[in-house]
Amino acid sequence: MSSGELGQIVVNAVLLSGILALVALGFSLVWGIMNIVNLAHGAFIVLGAYVTFFLHELLHIDPFLSIPVSMLVLFTLGWILQRGLVNQVIRAPLLATFLLTFGLELLIVNLINFFFKADLRSVTTGYSGAGLTLGPARIPYARLGALAVSMVLVAALAWFLKSTRTGRAIRATGMDIDAARLTGVKVAAVYASTFAIGAAMAGAAGSLLSMIVPFDPNLGGTYTQRAFAICVLGGLGNVANVVLGAAVYAFVDVFVGASWPSLSRAVTFAILVILLIFRPQGIAGKPA
Amino acid sequence: MKRTAAVSALALLTAFGAFSAPAADTIVFGAAVSLTGKTAKEGEYTRDGYNFLVDKLNETGGITVGGKKYKVSVKYYDDESKSERTAQLIEKLINEDKVSFILGPYGSAPSGTAAPICEKYRIPMIEANGSAESIFSKGYRYTFAVLSPAKLYLKGVVDLVLSKDKNVRTVAVLGENEPFSKEVASGGADYAREKGLQVVYQELYPSGTQDVSALLTNIKAKNPDVILGAGHLQDSLLIVKQARDLGVSPKAMGFSVGPSSPEFRDNLKGSADYILGATQWTEALKYNGDDPWKTPKAYAEAFRAKNPKYRDIPYQVAESSAAALAFWRAIEKANSLDPVKVRDAIASLDMMTFYGQVKFDSRGINVYKPMAVEQLQPDGRKYTVFPPSVAEKDAIYPMVPWDKRK
Numbered sequence: 160m161s162s163g164e165l166g167q168i169v170v171n172a173v174l175l176s177g178i179l180a181l182v183a184l185g186f187s188l189v190w191g192i193m194n195i196v197n198l199a200h201g202a203f204i205v206l207g208a209y210v211t212f213f214l215h216e217l218l219h220i221d222p223f224l225s226i227p228v229s230m231l232v233l234f235t236l237g238w239i240l241q242r243g244l245v246n247q248v249i250r251a252p253l254l255a256t257f258l259l260t261f262g263l264e265l266l267i268v269n270l271i272n273f274f275f276k277a278d279l280r281s282v283t284t285g286y287s288g289a290g291l292t293l294g295p296a297r298i299p300y301a302r303l304g305a306l307a308v309s310m311v312l313v314a315a316l317a318w319f320l321k322s323t324r325t326g327r328a329i330r331a332t333g334m335d336i337d338a339a340r341l342t343g344v345k346v347a348a349v350y351a352s353t354f355a356i357g358a359a360m361a362g363a364a365g366s367l368l369s370m371i372v373p374f375d376p377n378l379g380g381t382y383t384q385r386a387f388a389i390c391v392l393g394g395l396g397n398v399a400n401v402v403l404g405a406a407v408y409a410f411v412d413v414f415v416g417a418s419w420p421s422l423s424r425a426v427t428f429a430i431l432v433i434l435l436i437f438r439p440q441g442i443a444g445k446p447a
Numbered sequence: 448m449k450r451t452a453a454v455s456a457l458a459l460l461t462a463f464g465a466f467s468a469p470a471a472d473t474i475v476f477g478a479a480v481s482l483t484g485k486t487a488k489e490g491e492y493t494r495d496g497y498n499f500l501v502d503k504l505n506e507t508g509g510i511t512v513g514g515k516k517y518k519v520s521v522k523y524y525d526d527e528s529k530s531e532r533t534a535q536l537i538e539k540l541i542n543e544d545k546v547s548f549i550l551g552p553y554g555s556a557p558s559g560t561a562a563p564i565c566e567k568y569r570i571p572m573i574e575a576n577g578s579a580e581s582i583f584s585k586g587y588r589y590t591f592a593v594l595s596p597a598k599l600y601l602k603g604v605v606d607l608v609l610s611k612d613k614n615v616r617t618v619a620v621l622g623e624n625e626p627f628s629k630e631v632a633s634g635g636a637d638y639a640r641e642k643g644l645q646v647v648y649q650e651l652y653p654s655g656t657q658d659v660s661a662l663l664t665n666i667k668a669k670n671p672d673v674i675l676g677a678g679h680l681q682d683s684l685l686i687v688k689q690a691r692d693l694g695v696s697p698k699a700m701g702f703s704v705g706p707s708s709p710e711f712r713d714n715l716k717g718s719a720d721y722i723l724g725a726t727q728w729t730e731a732l733k734y735n736g737d738d739p740w741k742t743p744k745a746y747a748e749a750f751r752a753k754n755p756k757y758r759d760i761p762y763q764v765a766e767s768s769a770a771a772l773a774f775w776r777a778i779e780k781a782n783s784l785d786p787v788k789v790r791d792a793i794a795s796l797d798m799m800t801f802y803g804q805v806k807f808d809s810r811g812i813n814v815y816k817p818m819a820v821e822q823l824q825p826d827g828r829k830y831t832v833f834p835p836s837v838a839e840k841d842a843i844y845p846m847v848p849w850d851k852r853k
Binding site for chain 1: 482483484485487488490491528621624650651652653655657658659660661662664665667668680681684685688691692693694710713714715716718849
């Protein structure tokens with residue numbers, strides 16, 4: 160492997176970790192606070208991608224500018240779904256939440272399939288394919304922009320959870336729901352905002368992905384899987400863990416992919432299994 | 448009293464059952480195609496191809512067996528792009544829906560799981576979308592494919608490049624790790640070697656990949672003259688997109704699947720220019736068949752008239768029609784609805800169609816029809832550029848490097 164190749168591979172891995180951090184961010188939040196493994200997370204991502212696609216296709220809105228719109232749409236949808244559906248299983252056994260979110264995923268994916276057909280789509284803009292050349296490495300603008308947006312959203316969520324009243328209420332509920340309730344936190348509202356924020360983050364991730372990969376209604380499944388792997392790798396609990404998990408996942412994926420592409424997924428998940436044996440709480444997670 | 452009620456209810460049910468069963472003068476074909484999941488789009492092409500032929504068949508009066516005309520209908524299930532599901536559905540079609548003839552699913556993997564089921568029940572299957580030879584190396588007698596085998600897919604692209612440029616030396620091949628694409632990739636690489644080219648990179652990536660930048664980074668360092676991709680539509684889009692992102696600019700890029708779909712340009716816009724695509728069929732080919740349309744052009748026009756949402760007609764549509772056409776001819780030739788007799792008639796079929804020659808070797812695959820090559824050109828259209836005898840236009844070579852484009 161030449162140094163030029165190595166440089167490009169490191170760049171690829173850094174760019175990938177940014178987008179994966181955002182993919183896993185909402186998933187991790189909902190799992191950590193509400194103890195719900197949201198299998199419909201990938202479907203939310205796909206919805207975000209469609210929002211951006213249609214705004215670009217019909218109204219010629221730049222994909223980066225449509226991110227707030229897709230976040231708002233998904234925030235609203237997340238809020239409604241939490242109040243109407245997810246709330247019903249909030250204290251139910253884990254299996255019930257699995258069933259519900261899995262069903263939700265099937266429902267959303269099939270509705271998209273029905274309304275928008277299974278066509279593959281991508282958002283192709285004037286700057287698609289253009290990029291910076293940094294020595295032997297190339298950095299596509301769209302991916303660089305995606306990395307920047309991811310970092311901003313990760314930082315914004317971290318700040319929100321740490322420094323705002325709602326954010327602190329969310330964390331308190333995640334730590335001890337009964338104690339939070341005793342101190343006057345409205346748990347129902349907290350859950351609704353948590354789920355809605357998770358969905359909004361998925362929407363943003365979808366908007367970014369629409370520029371990077373060709374997508375169809377079934378794109379979400381692999382991203383739910385990756386979000387899950389990242390949360391397990393990094394450990395739940397805070398935003399930094401997600402970033403760490405995403406970086407580990409991306410570097411393993413890209414480096415294994417460069418050497419033994421046909422084994423990349425097998426090796427990535429093998430590492431996950433090994434990690435679970437030795438550090439079930441994740442790399443940075445605190446022991447349960 | 449209770450008993451009489453139960454009995455009459457039963458009688459009523461039986462009566463309704465008899466009414467709801469298909470009328471006796473209809474032959475029902477069974478098909479499990481992917482209408483959702485990874486290959487939902489290709490599954491839709493498959494279904495539309497089958498339906499178009501069946502509608503035409505019914506318009507012309509139907510299939511004649513023993514002097515009697517039979518209408519045809521197709522019973523569809525969605526295999527969700529999961530090949531284990533295909534096998535279950537084929538079993539259901541044969542056992543519960545009692546179909547005697549199976550039209551194949553979309554893709555090599557599901558065709559491969561459907562084949563042993565058809566074999567077990569001695570029900571013939573003609574498939575149009577599974578060309579991996581792994582399906583045809585197991586000695587099945589009831590599975591037939593109208594399309595050219597996987598290992599020939601990229602042959603035309605290699606020949607085309609060599610005919611344009613005597614100085615081509617190096618080729619990189621990347622393929623999806625699944626039965627069909629693996630054979631396409633190794634077939635393409637073997638053929639390139641046979642022609643004296645050096646294969647500098649040959650790797651497989653996992654199905655459903657969302658990122659091939661690692662492979663392309665390796666390929667860029669090897670600086671090959673030609674890149675050959677063996678995957679499906681989504682992979683081909685991803686490879687072109689990321690090749691442009693990473694500035695990987697070979698003299699020619701060719702794919703087994705992807706460029707023939709209209710979505711290829713819809714997704715890639717100008718990046719689609721100069722890309723070569725292997726194709727089983729195009730409407731520019733010059734065949735003169737013994738079927739209701741005779742020429743590829745007439746078939747294409749009739750199909751578009753009925754299915755206005757298609758601008759270009761993907762070859763999956765045509766080959767699926769050809770599979771149903773083969774059943775039509777074989778059943779009439781057997782002059783029987785007995786699956787075993789029809790199977791023998793299929794095995795001895797040799798017909799010229801709008802789709803090209805349809806004839807099966809002893810394994811059941813159509814090795815008699817050549818592959819063509821298409822190119823997307825900067826005027827926004829797609830032309831058949833190879834073989835020269837049927838080409839509409841000359842191929843543009845080499846492709847304009849990414850950094851020289853607008």
